[in-house]
Structure formats: structure tokens, C-alpha cells
Amino acid sequence: MxxxxxxxxxxxxxxxxxxxxxxxxxxxxxxxxxxxxxxxxxxxxxxxxxxxxxxxxxxxxxxxxxxxxxxxxxxxxxxxxxxxxxxxxxxxxxxxxxxxxxxxxxxxxxxxxxxxxxxxxxxxxxxxxxxxxxxxxxxxxxxxxTAPARNSSIPQLNFAFASCQDWQNGYYTAYKHMAEEELDLVVHLGDYIYEYEAQPDKLRQHIGSEIFTLEDYRNRHAQYKTDPNLQAVHGKFPWIITWDDHEVENNYAGLIPEENQSQEEFVNRRAYAYQAYYEHMPLRRFSLPKGPDMQLYRRFTFGDLAEFNVLDTRQYRTDQPCDDGLKPRCSQALAEEATMTGQKQEQWLLKGLDKSSARWNVIAQQTMFAEYDFDPRPETGLFNVDQWDGYVAARNRILNFLAQRQPSNPVVITGDIHSSWVNDLKVDFQNPDSATVGTEFVGTSISSDFPTEFIAPVKAALSDNPHTKFFDGAYRGYVRCNLTRDRWQSDYRVVSTITDENASISTLASFVVENGQPGAQKI
CATH class of the missing domain: 2.60.40.380 (Purple acid phosphatase-like, N-terminal)
Incomplete structure (x- = not known):
């Protein structure tokens, strides 16, 4: 022929x-x-x-x-x-x-x-x-x-991390400014798309209704990818990506949906969502989904300066305890078998940290790792149990490992909560004198809202959560990080508004972690 x-x-x-x-x-x-x-x-x-x-x-x-x-x-x-x-x-x-x-x-x-x-x-x-x-x-x-050769000595690494880019909430002006930064890579920590239906009162609207089918997820990813500012950052730097919940459905846990769906319906939905996610991301062959399963946790090494442990805290987690939400912790939140990562991924993380020869050991993951009591009265307490506060035993295993094995300079980078935080990681968050074993930088969203009515209560609880060094819920943006052999600096870069495509950018706050001294200091 x-x-x-x-x-x-x-x-x-x-x-x-x-x-x-x-x-x-x-x-x-x-x-x-x-x-x-x-x-x-x-x-x-x-x-x-x-x-x-x-x-x-x-x-x-x-x-x-x-x-x-x-x-x-x-x-x-x-x-x-x-x-x-x-x-x-x-x-x-x-x-x-x-x-x-x-x-x-x-x-x-x-x-x-x-x-x-x-x-x-x-x-x-x-x-x-x-x-x-x-x-x-x-x-x-x-x-x-490309990354530096393994074990080679490099003087510095520059990267930015971002998350939570609800198309309907506002413009991706933060990405316009990120494209102008001098970076080696970008880390995206999840909520790349949102599954919600079109909302007429929003600044710009999703196409169609809430997404369930493979074609739905493909069209939603494509809509997000049409944004010129997002395309600009993709086209200028390599990305390391992981997902959170909205790539499938809000607050799903493993094969447990939030909405009233049958098991078969949700398994199919997760399979469609995972396939569309793979189709739209620069991922290697080993991440090609097999039905509703997809290998996403993985590790990246940048010379002897930094190693990134990229986690998946949705696919393998057990159901949120206490019926989910913001509430006093129930006994299930303390259960030994409750897990964010699954046992296999948890052991992979700990073994990788134990073997690492990097100066900075990064855990790139989704929900806030540090404890935060939103209502710290002794007789109550109020916790977000979709975060690690609903999986206390699993978090304690990691914190105790950091205390006992002492990998070099552990730093957790986090998305999800649409607000900016800096946390010291304690072996015992209830004891201010407990050892600090690491640092957490939580980045705000690219465009997703943090409810205005929550800002004042969070600030009011800061004095009773002394391990939290910084909080802001008003601004959107990303975190720019500069790593050298002596220190890590995180700059909280925020746009003046998400409703103006020409919004300005500024640095809201900067924090450093000195080599060998866990915990962040404001500069």
C-alpha cells in the first residue's frame, strides 16, 4: 500500500x-x-x-x-x-x-x-x-x-511551590509573575483543577457541570491549560507535580467518595480522573494509570544539596475520622491504623530520609502537617481532621523518626489550605518546650479562596499555638525558595488581587532556616 x-x-x-x-x-x-x-x-x-x-x-x-x-x-x-x-x-x-x-x-x-x-x-x-x-x-x-549530578556539590537551588488554582475564583496573575522569576524548577502540590460545576457569580466560569466522565475531566484539564500565564510557567521551567483531592473530588479518601456515590461509580470516576491527570502532566511511563491506581510518589535529588520526597496523601489514605470537617478530635483521629500515605509509602519515605546524604531533605505533600488547634480551650479543641490532625499516630511516627534518626534539615512544603503558614515541627505540639525537629512552609493558593470569616479566629488562636510562627489568609500567590549550603530562605510572594490580570506582586514575608537549626526565623 x-x-x-x-x-x-x-x-x-x-x-x-x-x-x-x-x-x-x-x-x-x-x-x-x-x-x-x-x-x-x-x-x-x-x-x-x-x-x-x-x-x-x-x-x-x-x-x-x-x-x-x-x-x-x-x-x-x-x-x-x-x-x-x-x-x-x-x-x-x-x-x-x-x-x-x-x-x-x-x-x-x-x-x-x-x-x-x-x-x-x-x-x-x-x-x-x-x-x-x-x-x-x-x-x-x-x-x-536537568538536575545536577547525584552527589555533586552545588552552591544553590532556586524553586517555587504553588497549589490550589480554582479557575472560577480569579486570574492566574501569580503565574504571570512566577514566569519572571529566576528558578530552576516549580513544585506543584495539588488541586491543579477543581471538579465543581459552573458558578454564574464567579469571575470566570468552568465549562459544564460537575465532572464525572473521562471526557469531563479531559475538558476541565484542557480549560485550565488554556490559561496563558499557566502555559508560560510550564514552558519556562520543569515541574515536579503531585495531586490533592480536587483532581478527583473534594476530600475523597482512597476509594471513599465524599458525595453519595456507589463504590463502582467512584472507582470509575477515580480511574477517569487519574487518566486525564496523567494525560495532561509531564510524567514518566511508570505513572501511567492502571484503572483507578497510579504511581505518583517518587523522589528527586539535586546534587548533595536537596532531595525531594514527593508524597501522595489521597490515593492510599484511610477515611477521615470524626465524620470529617473542623471539629473536636474523636478517638479515631488517634488510631494507630489511620494513615495518610499507606504503610508502603510511609516506609518508602522513612527509608529514603534515612539514606539521604542531602543537606536539605524536603517532604513535598498536600495538607498541613503541623498541629493547629483552632479553639484551644482545654475542654474542647477544634481541629481540621482532613489534615494530619486527623491522622495523629501516623504523624507521630514521622516526627519521632525525625527526632531519633535526625536526617539533615527536614523541611515540609505544603498546599491545600489556601493560606500562608510557617510552623515549627514539634515532637509534642502540646509542649512548647518539646524538641523542634523540622520546619513546615505552607503556601497560599494561586487563586482559590480562604474564607474571610475564618481569618480572625485563626489569628486569635495563634498565641495558643506557639509553634506557628506566621499566618496570613488574605493574599494569594506562591512561595519562592532559595537553598544554599548554609540556609533555606522562603519568600511569600503575593499578588495585590486575583481580580485584575495586571495585579502587582510583592513579598509579604520572608523566613530562613539555618543549616542544623530546625525552625524558621522571620527576616
């Missing part, structure tokens, strides 16, 4: 050869897609790279490159039901004239025509530029950076 002149349809034998040459193609999907024809020179009615480009999971010799072909991104993508050849190239200059790696892969309908190219053979601690091509169309040029 000859190549057709119209849409350049490849014959099956030639197509199979192209599969074997595809650097980013998954062998499991080869079985699914093996009888589909392949378009080598497709023609599009509109620009296919409407969702931009991204990179992530940086290692010393490799990085994942991502894009998704979508000519009608808010309506399923609008792509033909064929496999499409996507060519990619990596250069050491921003004009893409000095190509050092190139290849091709397949964008398949089974993965919404997304591609994940794991580029190998790169040099450590180096900036690269990359681009995709399909037919006569070319993508924007993205920039990425």
Missing part, C-alpha cells in the same frame, strides 16, 4: 516501524493502538498545540517533555481517531539551531493525543530548549533544566 497524498496515511507495516522508533511511546499502548492507521502529515483546521508545552520530573540525564494535540480543546480535543506522528527536538540554544536530541513518538486517541517523551542522554545541571512538530505545525519553544 502506498502513502496517500491527502492526509498522508501510513500503511500498517510502516506504521509499526514508526512505533519502534518512537522514543516516548508506551509498549502497552502499542497493543491498544496497533491496528489504528497513522497520520504522518495531518492537516488541521486550527492550531493543534493550543495547550502549550511542558516539561517535568528532571533527572541528571533526562527530563520528560509533554504536549497534547487539541484543535478544539474544550470539546474533547477535536482530533481525528487516528494515531499521529509527533516529532520532537531538544537544543542547547533558545533558537533551536544546535539540536542535541531528536526523535518521534505517537499521539494516540487512547491518551487524548497527549505525548510524554522521556529524553535521555542529556547533561546534568543544564538548560535545554525543546519543540514539537506535527505535519507543518510547530509548537511553542519550551525551556527546561
Amino acid at each position: 502506498k502513502l496517500m497524498d491527502g492526509d498522508r496515511l501510513l500503511p500498517i507495516r510502516c506504521r509499526r516501524r514508526k512505533i519502534l522508533l518512537g522514543a516516548g511511546f508506551f509498549t502497552g499502548l502499542a497493543v491498544i493502538s496497533q491496528w489504528r492507521p497513522v497520520l504522518a502529515q495531518p492537516r488541521f483546521s486550527s492550531y493543534p498545540f493550543s495547550l502549550g508545552v511542558a516539561s517535568g520530573d528532571p533527572l541528571p540525564n533526562s527530563v520528560v517533555l509533554w504536549t497534547r494535540l487539541a484543535i478544539d480543546p474544550l470539546n474533547g480535543g477535536g482530533m481525528p481517531p487516528e494515531n499521529i506522528i509527533v516529532r520532537w527536538s531538544v537544543a542547547v540554544d533558545k533558537n533551536m539551531t544546535k539540536i542535541v536530541r531528536s526523535g518521534q513518538t505517537l499521539a494516540t486517541p487512547e491518551l487524548a493525543h497527549s505525548v510524554h517523551v522521556d529524553v535521555r542522554g542529556l547533561e546534568p545541571e543544564r538548560w535545554y530548549w525543546y519543540q514539537f512538530r506535527v505535519g507543518k505545525e510547530v509548537s511553542p519553544i519550551g525551556r527546561t533544566r
